[in-house]
Amino acid sequence: MTELSTVYKNQKKYFETGETLVVSNRLDQLRLLDTMLRDNEEILLSSLTLDLGKAPEESYLSELGLVYQSLQLTLKKTQKWSQRQRKKTPLYLWPGKSWTQAMPYGQTLIINAFNYPLLLSLDPLVGAVSAGNVAMVALSERTPNFNAVLTKLSQQYLNSNWIYFYEGNKERNQLLLTERFDKIFFTGSATVGKSILKAASQHLTPVTLELGGKSPALITQTADIKRAAQRVAWGKFLNVGQTCVAPDYCLVPKESVELFKSELIKETEKMYGKNPFSSEDYGRLVNSQTVERLARLIEEDNSFVVYGGEVKASEKYIGPTVIQAEITQPLASMKEELFGPILPVMTYETLEEALDFIRSGESPLAFYPFVGERSEESLLLNAVQFGGATINDTILHLANHHLPFGGVGQSGMGSYHGIQSFKEFSHEKAVLKRQPKFILPIMSAPYSKRKDSLIRKFLK
Numbered sequence: 001m002t003e004l005s006t007v008y009k010n011q012k013k014y015f016e017t018g019e020t021l022v023v024s025n026r027l028d029q030l031r032l033l034d035t036m037l038r039d040n041e042e043i044l045l046s047s048l049t050l051d052l053g054k055a056p057e058e059s060y061l062s063e064l065g066l067v068y069q070s071l072q073l074t075l076k077k078t079q080k081w082s083q084r085q086r087k088k089t090p091l092y093l094w095p096g097k098s099w100t101q102a103m104p105y106g107q108t109l110i111i112n113a114f115n116y117p118l119l120l121s122l123d124p125l126v127g128a129v130s131a132g133n134v135a136m137v138a139l140s141e142r143t144p145n146f147n148a149v150l151t152k153l154s155q156q157y158l159n160s161n162w163i164y165f166y167e168g169n170k171e172r173n174q175l176l177l178t179e180r181f182d183k184i185f186f187t188g189s190a191t192v193g194k195s196i197l198k199a200a201s202q203h204l205t206p207v208t209l210e211l212g213g214k215s216p217a218l219i220t221q222t223a224d225i226k227r228a229a230q231r232v233a234w235g236k237f238l239n240v241g242q243t244c245v246a247p248d249y250c251l252v253p254k255e256s257v258e259l260f261k262s263e264l265i266k267e268t269e270k271m272y273g274k275n276p277f278s279s280e281d282y283g284r285l286v287n288s289q290t291v292e293r294l295a296r297l298i299e300e301d302n303s304f305v306v307y308g309g310e311v312k313a314s315e316k317y318i319g320p321t322v323i324q325a326e327i328t329q330p331l332a333s334m335k336e337e338l339f340g341p342i343l344p345v346m347t348y349e350t351l352e353e354a355l356d357f358i359r360s361g362e363s364p365l366a367f368y369p370f371v372g373e374r375s376e377e378s379l380l381l382n383a384v385q386f387g388g389a390t391i392n393d394t395i396l397h398l399a400n401h402h403l404p405f406g407g408v409g410q411s412g413m414g415s416y417h418g419i420q421s422f423k424e425f426s427h428e429k430a431v432l433k434r435q436p437k438f439i440l441p442i443m444s445a446p447y448s449k450r451k452d453s454l455i456r457k458f459l460k
Contacts (some may be wrong), residue, residue, distance in 0.1 A: 004136070004172065007164050008179050009132040014161035015106050020132045023082050025048050027075060027130050029162055033122070034071045036157035037064065041137030044118065050145040051117070053284030053316075054239065062239065063119040066399060070126045073401050073418055078130045081422045089432070092440075092458035097433045102426040104132030105206070106182035111173060111196070113187040114140035114286050115242040115339075120187045121150070124208075125163065127421025133183065133238070134161070136176070138168030143285050174199070180374055181205055183425060185360070192411055202409050206425055211407055215366035216358050217247035217394065218380065220351060224374030225256050227392070229263035230341070232273050235368070235394025237268060237320050240283045240339040245366040245388075245395050248337060249344040251327065251354040257347045261324065262347070268320045276319050279313065284316040284339060293349075294340040301325075301333035301344075308341075318342075327357050355383045361388070365411035368394045387411050 012053060018023055037044065041064065045056040045158035048063070087098040108128045112121035121137050128135045139147040147167045154165050166172075177184075177199040186196045187210040200207045217235075219228045235247050252260045268276075276282040283293050295311045301323050302309070308321035323344045325331055333344050348354040358364075367386035373375055390397045398405055398417075406415025416424045440452040 001073055004176055005165075005168060005179075007136060007160070008176070010161050011136065011164065015104075019317075020051055020104060020129075020134060021164065023079055025130075026129055027078060027300055029159060030071060030075055030078075030126065032157050033126070033129075033163075034068070034075070036153050037067065037107070040149075040153055043154075044146070045144040047057065047149045048118065048143075051237070052242075052286065053241060053282075054113075054451060055281045055283070058239065058281065058283070058356035059118070060062040063116050064069045066401075067126070067205045068415070069399075070123050070401055070421075074126050075418065075424070076423070077442070081130070081419060082132075093432065095435045095438055096454040099237075099431050101427050101429045101431060102131065102422070105425060105427055107180075108135045108183040109138065109176065109181045110135055111138040111168060111184070111186045111188065112140055113244075115147050115239060115244070117143040117441075119149075120210075120368035121165070124187075124416055124421065124425075127416055128183075128185070128425045129163065130214045131422050131425035133425050135163055136361065137163070137165045138173055138176070139165055141169045142166055158343060180204075185414075185416075186210065187359075193364045193412075209407070209412045210405075210414075210416075211365065211410065211412040212244040212280075212339070213362055213385075213407070214248040214334075214337050215220070215226055215364040215368070216233045217250045217368040217370065218358070219250065219252045219256065219260065219370045220372070220376055220380075221256065222406045223370035223374060223392070224265045224372060225259050227237065229260050230267045231370075233264050233267040233271065233320075236343050237271065237341055240285055240318075242283075242286065242339055242345075244339075245398055247337075247343070247368055247394050248364075249334065249346060249389075251348055251357065253345050253350055254326075254347040257324065257345065261306065261322065261345060264322060264343075269306075272320065277315070277317055285318060286316070287314065289382070290316060290340065291316055294338070294342060297333045297338070297342060304329075304331060304344075310344045325352060336374070344447055349357055351414045357382070358384050363407070365396070366390070366397070369448075372451040385409065392441045 043060045048054045048059045079365045084099045085102050089096045110124050121437040125244045148266045151361045180203045182252040184200050185208045193209040193211050215234050232247050272279040291313050298309050304325045305325045306322050306324045310319035310321045320340045325345045327348045363385040369380040388397045401418040404415035404420040405417045442454050
C-alpha cells in the first residue's frame with residue numbers, strides 16, 4: 001500500500017503543475033496509449049486468452065477494436081470539447097459575456113471489471129485523460145496475465161505520474177478509497193458499487209457506477225423470430241455470457257416459442273458446434289466460484305432445461321444452456337443476474353403481461369425489443385425504464401461511441417463514451433464577465449417604486 005500512497009501523492013503533485021491542463025499534452029499521452037496498443041496487439045490479446053479463454057478475434061471485436069474507435073474519436077474532438085462554450089447573456093445582465101469552461105476534476109480512480117478487462121480499463125481512461133485528469137486504474141485480480149502485460153507496457157510507454165495501472169483487490173481498493181480522490185469511476189456489481197459509493201461519500205467524491213442487472217430481450221408477435229433468435233444467441237453467449245449488457249432472459253409469445261427455441265439452438269451450434277467445449281471460439285468462466293453458482297442454478301431449474309446444461313467444473317466450463325418456462329413459473333435463474341451462459345426463455349400470452357413482468361424488477365442496464373412494426377417501438381421504449389437499448393439486435397448500442405452508455409437506478413449512475421466520457425470526467429465551470437465600470441443601480445438598495453417597476457419588466 002505504501003507504493004500506491006506514493007503514486008497517489010506523486011499524481012497529486014503532477015496535476016498541480018498544470019501540465020494536464022494543456023490540451024496538446026493530453027493528446028500526446030493518448031497517442032502514446034494508442035501506439036502502445038498497436039505495437040503490442042498480439043501479446044495483449046494472448047493474455048486475454050490465458051485469463052478468460054477468449055478467442056483473439058473475439059477480444060479484438062469486443063475490446064481492443066472499440067478502444068481504437070474511442071481513441072480515434074477522442075483524438076479528433078478533444079481540442080473542440082476543451083474550448084470555451086459561449087452562452088447567451090440575458091438583457092438584464094448586459095453588458096456582459098457568458099461562457100462555460102470544462103475543467104478536469106483532478107485525481108481520478110478507475111476500477112475495472114474482469115469480464116472485459118482491456119475495454120473497461122482503457123475506455124474510461126481515454127475520457128479521463130482527454131478531460132485533463134490524472135488517473136490510477138485498478139485492474140481486477142481475476143485477470144493476472146492481462147494485468148502483468150498492461151502494467152509492464154504502461155511503464156515503458158506512459159507517464160506514471162499521469163496514468164498508473166495496478167492490480168487491485170478488495171483490501172487494496174478499500175485502503176485506497178480512504179484517500180481523497182476527485183472522481184471515482186467503477187464498473188462491476190451493484191453490491192460492490194454500493195460500498196464504493198459509501199466510501200466516496202466520506203469525501204463527497206462524485207462517482208460513476210456502471211453496474212448491470214437482468215436485461216431482457218422482448219420478442220413481439222410481429223418480430224422476425226428467426227433473426228431475433230440469431231441475435232439473442234450471439235449477444236447471450238458472447239464471452240460465455242459474461243457481459244453486463246448481455247440479454248439475461250427472453251420473453252417470447254407462447255405461439256412462437258418452439259420456432260424461437262429451434263432457431264436459437266441452430267444458431268448456437270452454428271457458432272460453437274455441437275460440442276462447444278472443443279470450440280476455440282467458446283471461452284471459459286472466470287473462476288470456480290462462478291461455475292459453482294451457475295451449476296447450482298442449472299440444477300435447481302433442471303426440469304426446465306431444454307438445451308445444454310453441461311458442466312465441467314475443473315475446466316471452468318458450462319455449455320450454452322437454454323431454460324424454458326411460462327412467465328408465471330418461478331425459476332431460480334430468474335432471481336439474480338446470471339452473468340453466464342444460461343438463457344431463460346419465458347413465454348407470455350399478452351404484451352402487457354410481458355411488460356408488467358419486466359417492470360416488476362429493477363430497471364435493467366439494457367433492453368432489447370424485437371419488433372416488426374414501428375408503432376411498437378415507441379410503445380415498448382416508453383413502457384420500460386432502462387439504461388440503453390438496441391432495437392432488433394443486442395449489445396450494439398454499446399459499440400456506438402456517439403451514444404452515451406450507462407444505467408439507471410440499480411443498473412448504475414452516470415454515463416460515458418465519446419463526448420459523454422469527456423463530460424463525465426469534467427466539471428463545467430460557469431463564468432459571467434461584466435464590464436468593470438458598469439453598475440446596474442436598480443439592483444441595489446435603497447429600493448423604490450421606480451426600481452421595482454423596472455425590475456419587474458425584466459424579470460417576469
